[in-house]
Amino acid sequence: MGPASLRSVYPGPGGFDPKEVKREFPIFANNPDLVFLDSAASAQKPRSVIDGTAEYYRTDYANVHRGVYRLSARSTERYEEARDKVRRFLNASDRREIVFVRNTTEAINLVAQSWGAAFLREGDEVVISELEHHSNIVPWQLLRDRIGIKLVVAPIDATGGLDLAAFETLLSRRTRLVAVTHMANATGALVPVERVVALAHRHGAKVLLDGSQAAPRLPVDVQALGCDFYAFTGHKVYGPTGIGVLYGRFELLSAMPPYQGGGEMILHVSFDKTEYQEPPHRFEAGTPDIAGAIGLGIALDFIEELGRENIREHEEALTGYGVDRLAQIRGLRLLGAGQRRLGILSFDLEGVHPHDVSQVLDQHHVAVRAGHHCAQPLMEQLGLSGTTRASLGVYNDEADIDRLAEALKAAREMFLR
Amino acid sequence: MGPASLRSVYPGPGGFDPKEVKREFPIFANNPDLVFLDSAASAQKPRSVIDGTAEYYRTDYANVHRGVYRLSARSTERYEEARDKVRRFLNASDRREIVFVRNTTEAINLVAQSWGAAFLREGDEVVISELEHHSNIVPWQLLRDRIGIKLVVAPIDATGGLDLAAFETLLSRRTRLVAVTHMANATGALVPVERVVALAHRHGAKVLLDGSQAAPRLPVDVQALGCDFYAFTGHKVYGPTGIGVLYGRFELLSAMPPYQGGGEMILHVSFDKTEYQEPPHRFEAGTPDIAGAIGLGIALDFIEELGRENIREHEEALTGYGVDRLAQIRGLRLLGAGQRRLGILSFDLEGVHPHDVSQVLDQHHVAVRAGHHCAQPLMEQLGLSGTTRASLGVYNDEADIDRLAEALKAAREMFLR
Amino acid sequence: MMDLRELYQDIILDHGRHPRNFRKIEHPTHFAQGHNPLCGDRVTIYVTLDGDRIADVSFQGRGCAISTAAASLMTEVLKGKTTAEARALFAQFHARATGGEPAADLPEPLAEEMDRLEPLTGVKAYPARVKCATLSWHALEAALKGSGEMVKTE
Amino acid sequence: MMDLRELYQDIILDHGRHPRNFRKIEHPTHFAQGHNPLCGDRVTIYVTLDGDRIADVSFQGRGCAISTAAASLMTEVLKGKTTAEARALFAQFHARATGGEPAADLPEPLAEEMDRLEPLTGVKAYPARVKCATLSWHALEAALKGSGEMVKTE
């Protein structure tokens, strides 16, 4: 039974029954006790993605773009069809605005090294926030070291959300780019990106949004958001590893110099002078991750079949349940997430180190993440070395949260007797 | 029946029977008439790679390196085990010398952008050859445009091999890097890389070898070769798309600055200052292509089970047969490949454009490549806009060559009546 | 998969072997080079406009049977046409060669010329070859727009 | 998978809750900071050498039960030992904590100290936690080599 039928037969809080959805994920059949609460690090893969990718290799595989023969034409068609799926997933207006990369990290590095190095000058400012993942910090530090831009950091407010007022005061004529997360991976805080875009554009700055956590959880419409760049990573939207997406407005992409040089991205090469392809191919040097792109396309189909509004409702309901359930655990402090949080519960269990918490949880077959979640500056700002983080996917239900709560009590007992 | 047993039961020219090996590749069961002679562009995948990757997602999938729980530990172990397999495949002395990248193209860009931008100065010389693929030309042009290095091109001799005498005269104190292919993808010419390394090192230059075509066909021993960097791409060694390898001597890698910034590659991040991991992690920013690396490891197992000397013998024998067979076709001129050629037959059919040749071949279910093979400068040097190229894999046999020859005759008849 | 003879019809093989108007115009009013990145082939289109009418058109360059025949047939069909007629023909031809819907019916004399181009629309079954059939048209379009520009097929 | 109580033995829970020698030495002859990139934890080791003998050793920092207990037990075991003995103990402990072969037998008095460290070698079944158990030892090694250096676990 495919996810499309699940939706109609078992209407749950998100219009689908996570127990049925779970059957689409082979990992749970092979690990029957597993309570997987680490989808923010990486999501599990549905059968359709695993089998569809394997089937592609079995029936249609060949290199893309350069072959006259049928297999290569079929392969090219499927690869470019995956690009169309991504275009629809983001509601971009033009398929040429979709660049396949390895992951979010590479998408952001591409913008920094191509757009940033070509169009920014010493003293120009890039504004990020305290909520950022290392992937949206370090590329800008590398660019700072290379050309002398200034990195400006917008603070969080007392509740853990982005401090919009403070953010606004940091914008000026020198601001050339605002690069912020759509949703914080360490706390689940949703950032009011529509406001961020409006403020940044008012100052003539471009906007890059890190959609790693938002893409799997919310409908995303880059035209409605009005952002200039949007990045997300395949392995968090139930797709394969090795594939990610950079969306960029066509006008910007076509002015940007290449990022890596090689095959596929050129029009003509001579030793003296090389002419480059138009976007997106200009930015896809070498043989791309063809099977990864096709697998990502299948994953997006899976998401669309469940329904993106349904997924959001499912995660909202379950997040609410989780917040209530964790509030009952003594000594547990949930990290703030401003006005809204989605799909992520990050907490400190008083007196017990996150490593020890997650070790005990693992003994109870509950998989969560412990540590700084690649957001060390935020952790330091919060006065923590790390937290324990439980994060949700379409396969989780209330029973998983109950198992988490039970295991947390056991951890408390073990270390705080 | 696995490839190990094939070898003993059906000793062919390469110690194995390609007909039996072919059964390990599902693409041929699904395309029964297919004669696949485009492995130099990308090889087909054995069942073990396709199924093994799918099985990994079904049983052990989780993000690597940061999880305390079992699934993540298992995933990390399998990812790092793949690195060990690559180390053995190249006979590198240290697993930290193996960096996972997307493909050969990225491996070369990494060296250009990290090592090149950090250690080369205006006026320093990088020597490449006329035999190079665009992936080993354009990264150096981008670096030239960025910091003003000089790109020196070593010519081919009249037979199509690298002109070693001319190469030697190009070396000087200003030569900082020699970056050449181990085997030319457009002609199959084997480059005497041991000599190249010795000459380059005598002038104090480092050496990067592009092993894209050699890795699937020859035993490669980076310690015996003495090269400083070695690059190859997973999809040509019967592995998945999206994964490739950069080998670099540890001493060099540990002095190199990061290439992309993000998660996984850092020790500690603050907004002011960031400390980076040691190699290889310093160069693997963001979530890596975990499944791709594991699939590559399985592909290397497959190759080792067949036996790398066996594969070389198989390809040598079949290449010889192909040369003889094509010599009988009127108006066909095989491109020169110097002293030795392996696995690649690149030719011009007088009066018939390569596109038309390969179109007719496709009608006969023979898949070959037509065009410049991402080696436009070489094509221009040879006075051609392109060639038709047939290239071999472990699944090809003499019958495939016979089918190619028949189809070529049909093409000639069609266009030259 | 259709029979290959539908792609390589006799008229195409003929024009491929013996291209018409395969020559340089010494003093064209317009010209442009087209480039197919797939195979590296280039074609140069020369045009002499007399007012808005194509007084002469020719081509040179290296190409496969399809692209050579396409350029050859194009030059035959376009001689004496207005630039507007040339554009209308290209729009129609492009739509049919890519398997799309032709925008509008052509007026009678142009429809006849379109019939002459019909054999080339066999490429629609071979996506990799569409570029070969349209390269010279793209170059013509570029020639009429500016002068001396380089274009590639989309 | 073994029982979690083999990882968190009572002695570890005890030292984790009540670490010994958890203090700063104001004027150490040697010190170094260790850093576990997995969780961001840091530990500082302070040493006062008297000739070649460890007169005093202490630590400070934030860590999980394993890393705190490991540092605590290490300081207890090392007080009064020579630097050579400290290195021999670390070699033995490291081998056992990673599931490797211990290099050589330790002489009798050291072998007894090794017994005290034995509970920590339960980490060998949990690869992600080996770093927690060895962090303080790596920092000690760095402290004895130079001074004031930063190290991370391998």
Ligand SMILES: Cc1ncc(COP(=O)(O)O)c(C=O)c1O
């Ligand atoms: C010699 C050579 N170098 C580099 C490449 C580029 O490999 P990739 O496209 O996987 O980066 C290829 C294959 O296309 C090749 O044959």
Ligand SMILES: Cc1ncc(COP(=O)(O)O)c(C=O)c1O
């Ligand atoms: C907000 C955010 N940004 C960036 C990333 C990096 O994603 P990747 O590792 O796939 O590049 C992640 C996930 O790790 C994330 O949650």
